Amino acid sequence: MAESKKCRQYSVEYLKLGFLPSKADKRLPTCLCNKVLSNDSMKPLKLEDHLRRCHPDNIGKDLKYFQILKEKYEKRPTMHSMFSSTSESNDDGLRASYNISLFIAKSGKPHTIGEPLILPAVEEVLKTVLYKSSFDIL
Template sequence: MTREEPRSRPYTKKKCRQYTMEYLNYGFIPSPKNAQLPMCLICEKMFSNEAMKPSKLLEHWRKTFNFQSFKFHARPTLTTVFSSAAQQVESDGMKASYNISLLIAKTGKPHTIDEELILPAVSEVLHTVLHKPATDIIKKIPLSNTTVQRRIDEMPTDVEDTLYSYLRTVQFLLQQDESTLPGDEALLLAYVRFIKEEKINEKLLFAKPLETDTTERSIFLAVEELFKEKEIPLTNLLAVASDGAPAMVSCHLGFIAYLTEFRSERLSAGCTGGALRNSQTRSSCKALY
């Protein structure tokens, strides 16, 4: 009896795909090294025979094309390079214009000093010390007489808007003071004190003439009008202080009474001329006073 030999599996020939012109639809051409294998037109990657399925080629094309398309559109060009450089120079020139205008305002010099002295001095420094052509740089700094005046007028407005915007979001103290101008005209001064970046800041909120009288109601209406106009909540008021003068203290207490009607919590009061008499004010406003 002979032993049966194991049956051998039937031999199946492995199917090899051949490059066809159909692959051009997916962005593939015959590889220069092997014309039977496809090569991507974008990344120049050659694919093996197993990866020649149309679905795999199409997936590779979509991923590569999207990335390369983004990379292409985000590339720096001559236009963008020179445009960004010009914008930077123009922005720096505008900043210098505002800074110089602020210096002129602080020193109280006439606005014509920029064209008569400042620009020639800057030009001399650029030419003599830095050995750079001053003409192109000077042109980027607008400092005419009218420009300086406009800059000076714009800066206080921007400072006020920044203050009002900040007071809408924080609690603060309000200090009132009354002054008399020539001609017996009453002027109400209001200061705010608040904490910003862990530092105590004190700013002038407004200076308004009292057209009718100096009663507590007139003072309250002047403050309320500004708060409504600038959209500052009265509830942000933590405490109110006065200068301590007898006439002002009496008026100050009346102002507190009007103000309390608009608040659910009782408002702290105090005098800045001496020690704070109200214990609640001392405890709640310790950081600000």
């Protein structure tokens, strides 16, 4: 009969040692240095060992110190948050650029016609319809 391994769960007590639950798997500990440890490392002695070896300056710090680090860790910008906010704001411009390129391609004219023809036409629309100069948009 196969022996089942004990799967430890993350405990809030681990924050005293500088560990948060992993975003990918809440059962695994993530060090504030962004290193995710295995479930086997969930033993408090192994967590203390990681703290002693990798972060000797944090030994003996109180819970409040690690709570502040946790807040900073959770509020830090991530690649996902930076790219998702950028891509949301650029979707309309990207769509317009694609549509203009499509019009040029369908016309059979060289792609270089966009600058001398399309850009002045767009500036004219902005000026007459929206009462804005192209510098106001940029």
